[in-house]
Amino acid sequence: MSTWLGMPPFPEAAREALGDSQLRANLRAATGTIRAKRAAVVAERDDWEQLREAGRAIKDRALHDLDTYLVQLEHRVTEAGGVVHWARDADEANGIVAGLVRAAGASEVVKVKSMATQEIGLNEALAAAGITALETDLAELIVQLGHDRPSHILVPAIHRNRAQIRDLFRREMPGVDPELTDDPVALAAAARAHLRRAFLSARVAVSGANFAVAETGALVVVESEGNGRMCLTLPEVLISVVGIEKVIPTAADLAVMLQLLPRSATGERMNPYTSVWRGTTPGDGPREFHLVLLDNGRTTALADDIGREALRCIRCSACLNVCPVYERVGGHAYGSVYPGPIGAILTPQLRGPDPVADSLPYASTLCGACLDVCPVKIDIPRALVHLRGKVTHPPRERAIMRAAAWVLGSSSRFAAVRRVTALGTRLACWLPGPWRRWTQARDLPAPAEESFREWWDGRA
Amino acid sequence: MRVGLFLTCLNDTLFPAAGKAVVQVLERLGHEVVFPRAQTCCGQAHFNTGYRRECGPLARKFVRDFAGLDHVVSPSASCVAMVRENYRDLVGESPPVYEFTEFLVDVLGVTDVGAAFPHRVAYHPTCHGLRLLDLGDRPTTLLRAVRGLRLIDLPDAKHCCGFGGTFALKNADTSVAMGTDKARAVLGTGAEVLAAVDNSCLMHIGGLLTRWRSGTRVLHVAEILAGT
Numbered sequence: 001m002s003t004w005l006g007m008p009p010f011p012e013a014a015r016e017a018l019g020d021s022q023l024r025a026n027l028r029a030a031t032g033t034i035r036a037k038r039a040a041v042v043a044e045r046d047d048w049e050q051l052r053e054a055g056r057a058i059k060d061r062a063l064h065d066l067d068t069y070l071v072q073l074e075h076r077v078t079e080a081g082g083v084v085h086w087a088r089d090a091d092e093a094n095g096i097v098a099g100l101v102r103a104a105g106a107s108e109v110v111k112v113k114s115m116a117t118q119e120i121g122l123n124e125a126l127a128a129a130g131i132t133a134l135e136t137d138l139a140e141l142i143v144q145l146g147h148d149r150p151s152h153i154l155v156p157a158i159h160r161n162r163a164q165i166r167d168l169f170r171r172e173m174p175g176v177d178p179e180l181t182d183d184p185v186a187l188a189a190a191a192r193a194h195l196r197r198a199f200l201s202a203r204v205a206v207s208g209a210n211f212a213v214a215e216t217g218a219l220v221v222v223e224s225e226g227n228g229r230m231c232l233t234l235p236e237v238l239i240s241v242v243g244i245e246k247v248i249p250t251a252a253d254l255a256v257m258l259q260l261l262p263r264s265a266t267g268e269r270m271n272p273y274t275s276v277w278r279g280t281t282p283g284d285g286p287r288e289f290h291l292v293l294l295d296n297g298r299t300t301a302l303a304d305d306i307g308r309e310a311l312r313c314i315r316c317s318a319c320l321n322v323c324p325v326y327e328r329v330g331g332h333a334y335g336s337v338y339p340g341p342i343g344a345i346l347t348p349q350l351r352g353p354d355p356v357a358d359s360l361p362y363a364s365t366l367c368g369a370c371l372d373v374c375p376v377k378i379d380i381p382r383a384l385v386h387l388r389g390k391v392t393h394p395p396r397e398r399a400i401m402r403a404a405a406w407v408l409g410s411s412s413r414f415a416a417v418r419r420v421t422a423l424g425t426r427l428a429c430w431l432p433g434p435w436r437r438w439t440q441a442r443d444l445p446a447p448a449e450e451s452f453r454e455w456w457d458g459r460a
Numbered sequence: 461m462r463v464g465l466f467l468t469c470l471n472d473t474l475f476p477a478a479g480k481a482v483v484q485v486l487e488r489l490g491h492e493v494v495f496p497r498a499q500t501c502c503g504q505a506h507f508n509t510g511y512r513r514e515c516g517p518l519a520r521k522f523v524r525d526f527a528g529l530d531h532v533v534s535p536s537a538s539c540v541a542m543v544r545e546n547y548r549d550l551v552g553e554s555p556p557v558y559e560f561t562e563f564l565v566d567v568l569g570v571t572d573v574g575a576a577f578p579h580r581v582a583y584h585p586t587c588h589g590l591r592l593l594d595l596g597d598r599p600t601t602l603l604r605a606v607r608g609l610r611l612i613d614l615p616d617a618k619h620c621c622g623f624g625g626t627f628a629l630k631n632a633d634t635s636v637a638m639g640t641d642k643a644r645a646v647l648g649t650g651a652e653v654l655a656a657v658d659n660s661c662l663m664h665i666g667g668l669l670t671r672w673r674s675g676t677r678v679l680h681v682a683e684i685l686a687g688t
Binding site for chain 1: 472473480483506518590624628637639
């Protein structure tokens with residue numbers, strides 16, 4: 001999984017983000033709006049809890065027999081005229097896609113919004129191979145034009161407001177009206193004009209997929225803008241890069257997932273465009289279809305009996321929108337294309353240990369708001385605690401925690417420490433070390449005159 | 461009824477008043493409270509910070525210390541949640557622990573403890589009480605029955621205060637940013653007192669409120685229910 005080079009661990013990245021008052025205002029407004037929309041459409045369904053349970057069961061069944069379903073998917077896609085490629089990691093996947101684009105004689109591709117291709121750094125890999133990738137999702141286009149990074153799974157430019165986007169379009173979009181306003185209709189029209197030329201000339205499109213149906217070989221893309229439909233139907237060659245956990249067993253399962261996803265993601269009963277296709281169809285749509293099935297750490301996560309729950313994720317972002325930590329610091333602080341609570345359990349598993357990945361399971365208060373809204377019931381707090389147990393703890397912290405466990409292991413040792421704590425809380429504001437992190441902004445309580453045990457003994 | 465008190469290490473060290481209040485309310489209602497003196501800590505901080513191995517002996521000690529009691533009551537929702545959610549997996553058994561307001565309403569069937577507290581009070585539903593124990597309106601039902609108490613709605617009450625155990629130290633800046641929003645919401649209500657069922661969260665919010673010289677106090681719900 002591609003690393004955002006130069007990113008510090010979460011606490012430092014978060015500190016920097018917290019200083020950006022415009023960012024916090026943008027995030028508060030945007031997440032607040034999506035939270036309210038989601039809550040309203042979820043409340044319409046009195047069977048929402050049954051739907052969530054069905055969604056969980058479908059994803060668990062798919063993951064339990066993933067080997068069978070993937071091979072079934074490969075057969076069905078092949079029968080329908082598609083070609084299936086297997087990619088162990090990002091390098092293999094990027095190599096396959098670059099080779100296919102070159103074989104098609106193209107030097108430019110149009111892209112449908114896709115987390116998998118962000119995860120493997122496909123655009124950068126294609127650029128290195130002399131191929132230009134154009135993001136056609138409006139928010140991804142904003143990120144691309146700004147030489148920026150996505151900060152949300154569903155709304156990658158959530159950290160920008162309309163005025164910032166207007167300025168960006170005026171500066172970076174070729175041929176744009178220099179008098180462009182920040183009216184959403186005007187901004188969308190400018191993007192539409194910019195993209196239309198590319199849709200009509202591109203010979204190769206690259207997409208991801210929200211679901212892959214093993215039973216039928218169908219791929220499914222769920223979107224709002226119609227740019228995806230353009231990419232999936234106009235070019236001659238379509239390449240879809242899909243994580244192996246996207247497979248679901250049957251077409252009937254889609255009925256459940258397509259009720260869960262839009263409500264959880266954009267707070268809509270149904271999204272505007274849902275594209276479903278199988279292989280190729282003579283005289284209609286792409287002449288060539290390639291499916292690149294991506295592992296890139298997923299089988300490692302699958303082997304972890306608690307961590308594997310993260311593979312149920314359908315990338316709706318509901319957990320980001322309710323997360324009080326995400327709302328304060330935004331997505332960039334997570335140093336990964338998968339921010340927020342789901343990113344905090346997905347990134348360390350896909351990427352393996354490094355200082356950023358090790359800091360992510362701690363980027364949560366374990367408040368549990370994410371579990372409440374997850375449409376496939378991923379127990380994110382439980383997975384966070386589990387992953388905290390797998391990181392290499394800093395030596396000083398380990399020593400403190402072991403000493404604390406030793407003290408608490410005996411009531412007489414604990415009593416001795418309690419007696420000095422009364423003094424300790426008075427001194428704490430002058431003490432160095434971890435306590436300083438508390439007292440910089442917060443007082444410690446004044447010690448009580450009489451301990452509970454003294455009081456209890458005095459009553460007898 | 462004979463009831464064991466699980467004070468918790470934090471209350472034992474810094475907030476003895478919460479323990480005293482639990483004893484006073486239960487005795488006033490005619491129950492016998494026992495305090496196993498060997499008790500120390502449920503191991504929550506170790507477990508949640510990723511020190512599961514160090515947590516094991518503490519969990520086994522807890523089970524030994526409270527053996528033979530049919531009802532163990534604690535003035536900490538998050539410590540009760542720790543025992544209830546994780547002990548079966550950690551040590552193979554789950555002692556019969558109850559959060560204080562949950563015990564009053566569900567086990568004793570009491571919603572009016574005969575308290576008086578003539579102040580404006582805002583209630584913050586702490587995350588583990590809200591989402592792990594599903595305390596719902598039990599604490600506020602008890603508070604509403606207190607003579608003279610005016611319960612004031614806290615905006616965005618269900619948003620986390622940012623304490624989060626070791627999160628408050630490991631991610632101190634984010635923790636303080638969240639706590640600041642919570643403390644501002646409290647001040648905006650004009651309440652004289654912020655109440656909750658977890659002194660850990662109150663230590664965090666209260667630490668900001670006193671640093672700001674705001675004059676708004678924090679109190680455990682049990683302390684309000686003990687007032688006459």
